Amino acid sequence: MDRLGEGNVPPAFREESDLVKRRLEKLEEWKARGIEPYAIKYPHEDTTTRIRQRFHELGNGEESGYRASLAGRLMALRRHGKACFADLEDGWGRLQLLAAVDSLGEEGYTLFQELDIGDWIGVEGQVFRSRRGELTLRVSRFQLLSKSLRPLPEKWHGLKDVELRYRQRYLDLMVNPEVKRNLLVRVRTIGELRRFLDERDFIEVETPMLQPIPGGATARPFVTYHQALGEDLYLRIAPELYLKRCVVGGLERVYEINRNFRNEGISYKHNPEFTMLEFYWAFVDYLELADFLEEMLTQVVKAVKGELRFTYQGQELDLTPPWRRVTMLEALGEVLGRPVSSSTPVEELRELSARREVPLEEGWGAGKIMTELFEKLVEPELWSPTLVMDYPREVSPLARVHRSDPFLTERFELIVAGREIANAFSELIDPLDQRRRFEEQASQRERGDDEAHLVDHDFLRALEYGMPPTGGLGLGVDRLVMLLTDAHSIREVILFPHLRSEA
RNA sequence: GGGCCGUUAGCUCAGUCGGUAGAGCACCGGACUUUUAAUCCGGGUGUCCUGGGUUCGAUUCCCAGACGGCUCACCA
Numbered sequence: 085m086d087r088l089g090e091g092n093v094p095p096a097f098r099e100e101s102d103l104v105k106r107r108l109e110k111l112e113e114w115k116a117r118g119i120e121p122y123a124i125k126y127p128h129e130d131t132t133t134r135i136r137q138r139f140h141e142l143g144n145g146e147e148s149g150y151r152a153s154l155a156g157r158l159m160a161l162r163r164h165g166k167a168c169f170a171d172l173e174d175g176w177g178r179l180q181l182l183a184a185v186d187s188l189g190e191e192g193y194t195l196f197q198e199l200d201i202g203d204w205i206g207v208e209g210q211v212f213r214s215r216r217g218e219l220t221l222r223v224s225r226f227q228l229l230s231k232s233l234r235p236l237p238e239k240w241h242g243l244k245d246v247e248l249r250y251r252q253r254y255l256d257l258m259v260n261p262e263v264k265r266n267l268l269v270r271v272r273t274i275g276e277l278r279r280f281l282d283e284r285d286f287i288e289v290e291t292p293m294l295q296p297i298p299g300g301a302t303a304r305p306f307v308t309y310h311q312a313l314g315e316d317l318y319l320r321i322a323p324e325l326y327l328k329r330c331v332v333g334g335l336e337r338v339y340e341i342n343r344n345f346r347n348e349g350i351s352y353k354h355n356p357e358f359t360m361l362e363f364y365w366a367f368v369d370y371l372e373l374a375d376f377l378e379e380m381l382t383q384v385v386k387a388v389k390g391e392l393r394f395t396y397q398g399q400e401l402d403l404t405p406p407w408r409r410v411t412m413l414e415a416l417g418e419v420l421g422r423p424v425s426s427s428t429p430v431e432e433l434r435e436l437s438a439r440r441e442v443p444l445e446e447g448w449g450a451g452k453i454m455t456e457l458f459e460k461l462v463e464p465e466l467w468s469p470t471l472v473m474d475y476p477r478e479v480s481p482l483a484r485v486h487r488s489d490p491f492l493t494e495r496f497e498l499i500v501a502g503r504e505i506a507n508a509f510s511e512l513i514d515p516l517d518q519r520r521r522f523e524e525q526a527s528q529r530e531r532g533d534d535e536a537h538l539v540d541h542d543f544l545r546a547l548e549y550g551m552p553p554t555g556g557l558g559l560g561v562d563r564l565v566m567l568l569t570d571a572h573s574i575r576e577v578i579l580f581p582h583l584r585s586e587a
Numbered sequence: 588g589g590g591c592c593g594u595u596a597g598c599u600c601a602g603u604c605g606g607u608a609g610a611g612c613a614c615c616g617g618a619c620u621u622u623u624a625a626u627c628c629g630g631g632u633g634u635c636c637u638g639g640g641u642u643c644g645a646u647u648c649c650c651a652g653a654c655g656g657c658u659c660a661c662c663a
Contacts, residue, residue, distance in 0.1 A: 101632080106614075162621095164622065165618070165619040166619080166620050169623065180622085182621075234597075236613080237597075237598045237613090238598040238612050238613065239612065239624065240612065241600085244598085245598085247594090301663080303663080346661095348663090354661090354663070563663070584655085
């Protein structure tokens with residue numbers, strides 16, 4: 085038979101490799117024999133890991149006397165003439181199969197041998213432990229559940245090409261176990277964050293992804309268009325202003341864990357859509373939030389990692405509280421080798437920036453320049469968890485003015501491994517002050533800062549009804565998961581990271 | 588968006604100082620009833636990312652482009 089005859093190859097597959105064409109031929113052969121290659125369902129009793137747990141104690145060469153049924157993907161085949169070992173992988177783990185003429189008969193065994201790596205099959209048979217100590221299912225019945233037409237990546241080196249890993253994450257999941265492991269850490273982290281907040285009577289809400297005025301952060305938004313309304317809408321850059329509306333409405337403890345979208349550069353720590361936890365808690369200030377964050381992350385990390393000390397990118401990281409607390413100006417002063425304060429003149433700051441080769445823009449005030457210097461010179465050096473307190477008012481349009489210094493706000497950021505993990509403040513609840521801040525933002529916008537905040541009149545109206553004193557916090561979930569999975573790139577903790585479209 | 592680097596078989600990679608390329612796994616044929624990176628014998632399956640240029644001849648050199656990585660900028 086001409087296995088590679090073009091006559092049998094559907095047009096869509098003409099360009100494919102011989103490996104694919106061979107599998108198509110096999111598919112047609114099986115169909116011709118009356119075998120359905122894509123089953124409707126396959127009820128079964130067991131999973132690989134449950135069998136492993138159950139027969140943990142079974143000795144080498146012993147029979148369990150248990151007849152199991154399993155379904156999974158064939159990941160390896162070791163043929164030995166009249167017997168054949170195979171590895172079956174299901175959603176939980178792997179188990180070895182033994183197919184032999186003895187238990188399958190001539191016809192069944194021949195079919196089994198024709199299976200390809202990657203095929204989904206259902207199997208039934210007795211469980212035993214082989215002489216070499218491998219727990220094994222002796223196949224007495226099997227059924228093809230889904231024919232795989234494409235060859236899997238190499239069994240030993242796996243799939244390394246990062247572009248293929250991200251574009252074809254399903255392959256990455258099949259052959260690189262750490263992908264699933266990282267995903268589970270992510271899932272557990274989010275679960276623990278939810279649990280922590282739920283236990284403290286926070287309620288989870290869902291606020292708009294499509295917003296007429298993008299607010300709550302300084303970032304370029306994605307724009308889209310609503311046909312029926314005939315108006316532009318923006319994918320949210322933050323949920324902040326809506327969560328605060330919830331607090332105005334009397335939801336004293338609210339949170340949301342969901343996606344934000346920012347139309348900025350893509351890098352190892354930036355994906356255009358990323359997951360953020362934001363919560364708002366009425367009647368507390370930022371100092372209480374700092375304690376709360378310490379407690380929350382301590383509990384979450386213990387639950388997920390089992391310990392607070394671990395290695396990140398080859399360097400030890402210790403999240404044991406209490407974390408270092410330092411004001412932004414102190415930290416900046418230390419690095420600059422001279423004290424910086426609210427009254428440090430702009431000219432002096434510009435001079436310091438020039439000396440440290442930190443480029444500045446026209447129109448930046450003292451607060452913005454200090455923040456720039458801090459982010460360029462100090463933040464990357466902060467490895468151990470550090471709560472950086474009291475950011476300038478100029479860069480914090482939604483935060484309350486500091487109780488003892490009007491140049492500053494009651495705001496802190498948590499920096500770990502040189503990256504911002506969380507950002508929190510005593511919220512600005514004074515509608516008149518908030519209006520003034522929006523106006524300042526508007527004038528920054530006129531001076532060319534197209535990321536300055538837009539005025540949200542309905543948000544101001546909400547504040548005018550009265551918002552209770554509130555503390556609010558945002559936490560970058562992907563970045564936290566990066567720490568917990570020792571991931572160098574944010575793409576390792578997002579299942580389908582954004583890539584340019586294929587050519 | 589800028590700079591640097593990369594793209595060779597299904598996968599992981601080598602290589603060609605310019606004469607259309609080769610290993611392992613996978614795959615195909617054969618042997619084998621206890622292997623588990625099975626083993627043994629035989630077989631290399633390719634648009635060397637794409638398009639131009641130089642050249643008798645380009646996968647190799649040059650230019651442009653696509654995609655990716657790192658990095659800088661922006662941002663979290």
